[in-house]
Amino acid sequence: MSLDAFISATVQVGLTLVTVAIIFALLEGFLYLVLVKLLRWKYAVPIMLVAPAIVGLAVLILWPLLWELNVSFTGMSLRNFRDPGFLGLGEDLFVGVDNYVQVFTQPVLQTTGFWQLLLQTVLWTVINVFFHVTLGMALALLLHRPMRGKGIYRALIILPWAIPQVIALLIWRTEYNNEYGAANQLLGLLGLGPVPWLSDPFWNFVAMILANVWLGVPFMMVIILGGLQSIPNDYYEAAEIDGASSRQSFRNITLPLLRPVLTPAIILGTVWTFNNINVPYFINQNELETSDILVTALFRQAFQYNRYGDAAAFAFVIFVILLIFTVFYVRRTGSLRGAYE
């Protein structure tokens, strides 16, 4: 690293920031002239305030997605790597809905097809979220009492969430090494193993889940702990006076009152786990197809096999699955009511 490199990098990023600022200033000036001076619209101020966000999200999320939708109807790939234009019509790349049909009828990867990937993803999501919530709840209940060392326990248990995920996963991957990884060395102390964590499909899947449970429990614990602290103690005292057992208190006070916190956390946790590309990618490193979930298969299809048209169609199929689940779940639980006021 040299001073020159540093200065040149800073200048490039600085110029980028200045350009972005100028674009937004021009945008605001234009909106001010049109909405305030010309139309005297009563919503002029809020629209001007949200305009940068709208432009940013439109340029960097909406437009790429529309473009991806466009690509999903074309046969764009490494061999046909050219701007397809509208639906690839001009470049003779238009394939209609073939890509979408292929998602369900042909292997998405080399041998693994959509339904197997979906099954693996559902298993992955359900198992992970189950352990995140139960272990998170158990730890939160243990911590939710007056005791010594609470802050230290909390800080230590939160560590897996706090360290950068890439680092945590590189460490886990190394610890799964057959000979000198900690996983097999610990099993060796118990007289077990060695377990082929990285080469056997079943154990590789277990390895991914172990790593992800380790990573995800602290988030749930912190959320649930926050929820527990918002439940007034009076309820428990009243229940105690009425002779309720601690199990009854948990069932009839803690769980119902935790729901407003727990439901959005579970939805978020499910979406994050379903979309979790980091853990399978770093533990498996694109080796075993049986360890792929939908999103890692998508990444592999796009950036290892360079089948962009196929990948675009596959991406929309994945998105629709997730969207249907979320809308259904949010509707059923009504978990977002009140956030809009």
Place this chain on the structure above:
Amino acid sequence: MSGPTSVPAPAVAQAARTAVREAGGRRGPRWKNIAVHGLLILACIIAAFPILRVLSVALRPGNTILQSEFELIPEGATFDSFVNVLTKTDLPLWLMNSIIITVGTSIIGVGIAATSAYAFSRYKFPFRGLGLTVLLATQLIPAAMLLVPLYLLAVQFKLANSYIGMVIGLSVTAVPFSIWILKGYYDTVPIELEEAARIDGCSQLEAFWRILLPLSVPALVVVFLFNFLTAWNDYFLARILLSREELLTWPLGLQRFQQQFQTQWNELAAASILISIPVVLLFLYSSKWLVSGVTAGGVKG
């Protein structure tokens, strides 16, 4: 009659309750206390074990990297790996790239989020509810789904292998969530403060700039940290956009150590620790706030 020494009744009740609870706690079975602490200590060991092991690997002298004993401070412990990783590898370059990209990204992200959140918190306007829903819906988009078009567009616009592409590409990633956090915080600031300023002759935007923003500094700091951590920990956008050695960010760089793992386990470990320490400290400071953002929707409902 209420003399200066009398205590309000509710306070007495509260004190009595506290006393009862504490007495109860002391009377509670001893084994239960031990069990609770035992389980928590076990959880702490599981949570910290990989990190402690990395620390011990980083301290090992070069010739015992692959030994299998578990000892926190290895025999002949040395800081050589830390010195090596800072002087003999490209780690400083990767860190510089990451810092510059991350700071640029965060400035754009926070600027955009701070103003939009104000509109969502204080104004009624057409499609406001829809806008908030769309912001949440963006969280459903799988990262890999956006990577495909971002890569193709970056190639088309010659933004691959540039700082500009990375800064622009990452800038709005954290914006939707940031808007929700800030809106939640603005909602808790009494609107009367701004109204008073307006009576004193401020325009609405001046009231925002001079009253609300200064009051929201803690939340703005947290949102900046959130944007910072999101960009700092990005691996995949860098993976598809950056291939030139002098542009690599630290996650790509660290992976280089791992690919030739046999010889570089202690350098990977030392670099991991150097990168993690500041991030973990920032995280512990901001985690409480991030959590309140996550559950803001639910708690109010």
